[in-house]
Amino acid sequence: MAFFFLALTTSYATAAPDAVAGQAKAQLCAACHGENGVSAIPGTPHLAAQPQLSIFYQLLQFRDQRRKGGGMEAIAATLSEQDMRDIAAHYAKLPAPPAHAGGDAAQITRGQQIAQQQYCSSCHGAQLQGQKHVPRLSGQSSEYFIAQLRNLRSGVRADMDGTMASAARSLTDEEIEAMAVYARSLP
Ligand code: HEC
Ligand code: HEC
The missing domain is CATH 1.10.760.10 (Cytochrome c-like domain)
Structure with a gap:
């Protein structure tokens, strides 16, 4: 010790x-x-x-x-x-966190659609697995995902180059929640 x-x-x-x-x-x-x-x-x-x-x-x-x-x-x-x-x-x-199986199917579909429309995967990866300095979102705790996205949107959490703040700017709480359920469902 x-x-x-x-x-x-x-x-x-x-x-x-x-x-x-x-x-x-x-x-x-x-x-x-x-x-x-x-x-x-x-x-x-x-x-x-x-x-x-x-x-x-x-x-x-x-x-x-x-x-x-x-x-x-x-x-x-x-x-x-x-x-x-x-x-x-x-x-x-370390092995990725297990995908969460119990998520609401309608929210998962909606979250996937919003993530596609907003090009989240262009930085976070096709399966939102993260890359380089961009964090992994797949399998992440929904509470954490929602809190961070709200903080990035409001500026409480300042991101390193401002790209994530502009990605979050126009998102509603409902859209953030749907994407959190979607991300958590991914392996
Ligand atoms: C007392 C509990 C606690 C301990 C001990 C702790 N953490 Fe954390 N950590 C947290 C919490 C809570 C957050 C989320 C912070 C926030 O709300 O922004 C966090 C966030 C992080 C993040 C950001 C993850 C991301 O996806 O952006 C990293 C990296 C991290 N911790 C690494 C570590 C490391 C490395 C250690 C040990 C040296 C450590 N933590 C010890 C509670 C802890
Ligand atoms: C232009 C690249 C880019 C795009 C597009 C983007 N992100 Fe990010 N995202 C980042 C970077 C870089 C970070 C790390 C921010 C920092 O702390 O500096 C991040 C952080 C996050 C975090 C916090 C994760 C953690 O572990 O702390 C969440 C949640 C998130 N992004 C969700 C999204 C969602 C949802 C979308 C689509 C609406 C999106 N991002 C679009 C680059 C991007």
């Missing part, structure tokens, strides 16, 4: 992301994000299979207080950039 904390606070040098080291460092995160990156707490995001860069950038946003929520600013402040890269590499390799 002592070695673990030492390793955590002294890893300043930049090395290639190490998913094995990241697994040990991610023990700090399991209480909320789940042992396998699938959270059991409603409103807390699943991190399993999130693109590595997306996790890394979001941790930087929290550390620099450009994004706030869930106490993540304080947690990210304890991590070095190498810790962030290692942890991101670990979560990116």
Whole structure:
């Protein structure tokens, strides 16, 4: 344990992301994000299979207080950039959260239609699986999806380049809810 904390606070040098080291460092995160990156707490995001860069950038946003929520600013402040890269590499390799089977069929269809009309997949991927710095939406907690999209729409959550804020600007609450049910139904 002592070695673990030492390793955590002294890893300043930049090395290639190490998913094995990241697994040990991610023990700090399991209480909320789940042992396998699938959270059991409603409103807390699943991190399993999130693109590595997306996790890394979001941790930087929290550390620099450009994004706030869930106490993540304080947690990210304890991590070095190498810790962030290692942890991101670990979560990116984990199996995706299971698709949710019980969603309302009409809402899933409606959510899929809106997502197509709004070109969400042009950035988030054909199955909304995420890519590069763009987060995975498939299988994500609906509560989390809805809260974040509302925050991006209102500007409470400032996104890194403004593209997501403009994508969210014209969406109604009802459209956001339908897309959350659709995204959660995807594997
Ligand atoms: C006390 C509970 C808690 C702990 C411990 C915790 N998190 Fe979080 N995390 C949250 C919550 C809640 C959110 C959603 C924040 C929001 O509402 O914006 C979040 C959001 C995130 C996000 C953003 C995900 C996305 O899709 O944008 C990342 C990345 C993240 N956490 C990584 C970590 C890492 C890495 C650790 C461990 C070093 C960790 N968290 C520890 C509760 C926690
Ligand atoms: C131009 C590219 C682009 C388009 C189009 C786009 N997004 Fe995004 N989206 C992003 C990026 C980049 C982020 C990360 C924002 C940040 O924190 O800087 C994001 C973040 C999100 C988040 C927060 C996820 C998380 O894990 O925190 C949700 C939810 C979301 N987008 C839903 C949508 C939906 C629904 C659509 C279609 C209406 C859409 N996006 C269209 C690029 C895009």
